[in-house]
Amino acid sequence: MIKKGACLLAACLLTVTLYGCTSKEKDNTTSGPTSTDAAKKIEKVYTYANAGNLTLASTLSKAEDLELVKQFIMDNSGFEVVPIIPPKGQVPEKLNLLLASNEPLDIFLGDVNTFRDHGAIQPLNELLNQYGDHIKKLWPKEWDSSWKALTDTEGKIWGIPIVPALAEKAVFLRSDWMKKLNLEMPKTIDEFENVLKEFQEKDPAGSGQTIPMITNLEGLNLALAAGYMDTGYGDWLDQDGKIKPAELHPGYKEFIAKMADWYQKGYIYKETFTINAEKMRELIKQNRVASNVIHYSVVTNILDSLQQNVPEAMYEVPDELQGPKGNITTMPDLPTIGWFVNKKSKNPEAAIKLLDWVHSDINNYLSIFYGIKDKHWRYTDEKNHVFERLNQDYVGEFLTGSTFAYTVQFAPSDPASKPEFDFLGKYSGDTSRVKKAFTLDAAYRYDQKEITEKLPNKADIKRMIGEEVTKFIMGARPISDYDKFIQELYTAGLDKWIEVYTDQYHKAVGSQ
Template sequence: MKKYGYLALTSVLSMVLVVTACSKEHAPSPESPGAGTPNAPAKKVDITVSVYDRGNVPAAEGKIENNRWTKWLNENGPANVTFVPIPRTDPAQKWNVLFASQSAPDVIHEFDPNILNPLIDQKQLMPLDDLIEKHSVEYKQLLKDYPGLKKVTTGPDGKIYKIGRVLETSPLNALFIRTDWLKALNLEVPKTTEELYQVAKAFAEKDPDGNGKKDTYGMALSWRSENVIDGMFGSPGPSYGLVNGQPSRAFEYTKESVAFKKRLFDEGIVDKDFANDKNGAKVKQEFLNGKIGIYPTYVGSWFEFTVSDVATLRKSAPNAMVEPIALPKSSAGEYVPELQNPLQATTAINAKTKDPAAVIQYIDFLDRKSTGRTLLFGLEGTHHNVDANGCPKPIDAEKMKAEVNWASDFAQSYARLLDGKCSLISNQFDPSKPEQKAGLEMFEKAKKLYMDPSKQYRTVTLGEHMPTLPKELQTILNTVTKDINDIWLKSVLGGEKNTVDQAYKDVLSTWDKAGGKQIDEFMIDWYKNKKDSSFLMKDLWDTAAMQAQLK
């Protein structure tokens, strides 16, 4: 997740098996394509469907548009599909070319609202209300089961333009601490940001690993860490938070976060070279080498972190103990870190589609548990077996990697919760194995700490549900965001001559001169007039409560 440059948060976490809870399966298996859907076509029709090309298909498997799973989808699905690859690194450019040449596919799989929303305004996407009502079974039921889906898929005119999926909402970021170091130095878990600083300082200066050397960092700092640190202080980064009941860039909150980071930097509590750690790889290695006491980070896979990464850490520090802790209270209040979007718009239909009924029936086919399970876990007996709880378990990890793991984008619109408890993150752990039991306990503790509706969220809503700016305002934002980031960074790195107070004044001036007030007015107007029809944090907590009831 990029920290800067976008209001909308582009989520690409569907590649891993971290997905979620349960609904009903309302249709037969893919062995009987078309059955169970109203007005099913007598024969298969030809349609085109986009798929992300991540460049990760093994050579032996073919290409993303022609492989074992494209063949399986054509053999078992209700349509003859031609797949159109979309480069994952720069999908916007490809979509611009396809729509400009009138060759865009019928099914548009795309996560980024900054791509889809302008297409709605340009009348390039098809309104779906009547199509879903007349020709859908699975997706129509999903809309009934999760009413919030309509909010996240509806355009400015009140019509549905997107297809959404349902995921398990869980913490995407976390703040970890070495509790063995706390014990060694007789320290308590920090409850405030000031206490966090004091603990980090002690970790850097008081030899917490007992090796007689000053070779530890109190805290990790990189772009992966900054999301968490900014979140503690309520800073919304390049987006908007709520201040006094209305959207704000909250630069005063960012100022406090920058002051905290500058303090860590000036006193040698963090790596002095952190600004060059562009992807967080260096600081992660330092953590795994047992040299960092407080580790704020993005958690791509809870299983990987709590089991694999902790095992790697203990090779360097056999007695290491790691726990997630609540984000300490700052002057702005108490916050939770970023959370996985539970209702995510993933798909749309080209307005020029010749056979919309066939297209929505193909999407219904993808929204069957049997289809989604196959694309995520492969074939039963070949790639996975079903355990006593009815959940698929991989037979051979290497075979899965070679033949299945790269195929999840074909199931982009699949509502993962249809596979019930089998799709929950907790199902990845085997409690009979001590290291996995400990990993599961760590994950459950993080959920309890961070899935807390009594605390604040640093942005008005999840990134993907923030409104898309008009093109001219988005251009202003992209340009000024880099300038503002440079000002803040210069303050952190610049010593006494570059004070945070001066940086704050420079940021306000830069924002005003760039036309930032126009963006402020747009956001305030959106919140005033559209908040009731938008997916806000109350909707997230309501959805999370629904998920907690699923078995």
Template sequence: MKQRFVSLLLTAALGAALLASCSGEGGGNAADREGGEKGATPIYIYQNTGALNAKPEGSVPAELEKMKQHYVEKLNIEPIAIIPPQGGDAAKEKLNLLLGSSDELDTFNGNWDDYAPKGAIIPLGDLLDEYGQDIKKAWPQEAWDYMTDKEGTIWGIPRGMPATHYPIWIRTDWLKKLELEMPQTLDELEAVLKAFKEGDPDGNGKDDTIPMMTDLNGIKNALLGGYTEHGNSNWFDSSDQMLKPAELAPGFKDFVAKMADWYQKGYLYKESFAKFDPLELLKTNRVGTSSMWYSRITLLFPQIKANLPEEADYEIIRGIQGPKGKPMTASPGSTTAQLITKKSKNAAAVIQFINDQYKDIPTNSLTAAFGTNWRYVGDSKFEVELTNPEIAYAGEYMLSLGTATETAYAFKDPIKEMHADYLNKELLQLDTAKMPVDATIIYDKVQLQENIPTLGDIDRLRSEELVKFVTGARPLNDFDAYIDQLYRAGLDQWIAEYTKQYNEKKQ
């Protein structure tokens, strides 16, 4: 009910707020003209980019003020940060309230195809042409394609490219202790998981090891490709020329059966499909492998490594194969972007502010992220380190997150080095995974909702029932009945609409 109330509030209030904003200054002037004699041009930033991960509560006020003055003096722009509440639902609710109210808000991070149909954001093409030349140069055309609708309108500034986010990590010290080889097939991985479960590699004398830490996205994106030709992807059925969901692909039932078997045997963490804290789990020294989003290891493990046995280490299992090849499915580019609100009074200043972070990569983006708390190591403009482990400025003004900036440097800092190495050496290695069949297709969400009235029900069934099968809450011999259930929920309409859009948009 709470989410429905917020949605209704946004719908009701957004129209009035946007109508009022249309009579304002708009985004046509540069910051020096927008500020004029009144001083620096203010821009209001909803900082939901993820830049605050290391310090979600935000900066020490005095340090934030120093950074604000840096941009006032450099650009004549006064950035004003709005810190989201912690927790995904609360942060989204706060954003919706800001969008639907008369409160100032210039820019936020989100999927442009969620907000453009609602009239909540503005096109950026002309603004980028005039004030964002460095932004445009930083991203290849493929990234801009994901920002562009079928009429050729650019709605956002990219965040990323197709990438590999779900490798399988393994405790190499446990392999050595149990005299095991690095697994090269999923069958060999299963044997390792069994050994981790039964061999007490953590040495605590208890039957409490966690062979694999994972979640719903982890099993689909890290493992499904080993059992189906296209992995966690829609697929084109040549028998009837229709695009279909992964659940209908040959091999999907085999995948479900294997995951259910692993779960029943205790190879998968028993709370994999509920809420749990990966950092706290890693602290226990009981996690043998991980198939979750890569940063659950690259960002979290270095933080607690000093409290684990000295030899503790995680490495990626490279070259592993399943019956149908590579287990991992790459993530396609997405419509996630830095957006400018329709009610923004100073949109040009927002583009100028972001463009500055792309003007001298990585120097200016590092400053936006870490303030003065960083420096280059030696003569190279690649290796960097923090000058103080205590974070005072948290990154409220960092709006250039993404592969264009984050793969341009690497941290010498041991806490950040593992993450930086993954970004620079692994993230864009697409040959280690299967690319989704429709990776380049941007589906029209409005048309999907209109032409598939039960889309939400189908999506819910696809996630909830898979969890039931894996955890044993629903027996595997119900799988055919589950497929029938999807069809009763409107899967024929789903297939027809996705196929239609796929055929229209494929290049």
């Protein structure tokens, strides 16, 4: 059941659960029950521990520390949280078994399309109205569309958002090398090309080791292609009223021609389309890479290691860089990931009350994520919510309700994490520097089951597009063949693809 959209879910979980949170500051106190609440019977809430943090833990918590956190939650929320720990490597399988059984389960994380379609979750409107004030307040107004992605055409809210649409692909330039070569941050594609040329010719890494750019097709598409299009990279509405893939947009062909030219000139690393993220990080750590057009984490996660060998090394985003058609970066479609309440939950009210408690105060969240303040973690800058871990005796089995609304308000003191937090807070959710995917406010309403039934060859067409576009960039196929490539797509079933997605788009827009 859960395997649908598994890659997107994994990415979202990793983004959110690695990082911290806060709502408005509250005089260092935790929100807890009143004396009347304390007199009530402690209610149990069963949570599935699939927030993603436990996949990063080598061991589980020490028994005494787990008990301390459990008691803290009971004392301050009035609920006893019972975490269900997934077996390693079988997180979705265990969840499917729980949902199919009568075993107790209240809260879990997943994709709304999957679990709503299978009748595994319940609508939350009334529960949120009665018990979810902090949940609704914590989520920023500019991200309200994320609630739409978890709401059906009848207005039923099926889950609590975990992450908004994010622009996670970007251009990164070695700013220390640019200063060394007296180069300014580029504002146009021509200026960017000149920077790459200078990197190649001046060889700041030395001994011919400088790589002007590493990237992959997804990085190019989402971090640069929009600069050649009047919309973000993705499906778009043509003048004939039909939804078509980005590769049919006139501006995209121009973009690919430019990338092919850069590849031929040696600005793009020759092996860039055959290496993985781990190899890319290795090249960055070796002090060889001048620019990256890639997912932010490929750069930010390795920068500290690079700086240990080259202290002055720094990558920066050229945030004024524009293409012929304006903003170069795409904010893709809204994710449909959220926190859900099991349809079979015996106490959904308690589930929402617990989640609301998590969303109400920074100390509540840090306690279920990192443990007891001043025992497992402590603030190094409480005003700005910067903290450090004191030990790993508690690893976060009670974590539930994690949200990107916390991520951008919170930071660890660990210098290795700073580049990642800087990017997430400054760039990932900033809509002023991106173009939104044309279907961002519609695609979440598509009937994925119907699409799969009508387009059994959908994956084949997608694979064909990726393979052929890569050939154009690498010079294995001349740009003069591009129109022929489009005709090959129609032969492979693109007509039907366009028909199905056009129908889905108009249905989605008509239902809003």
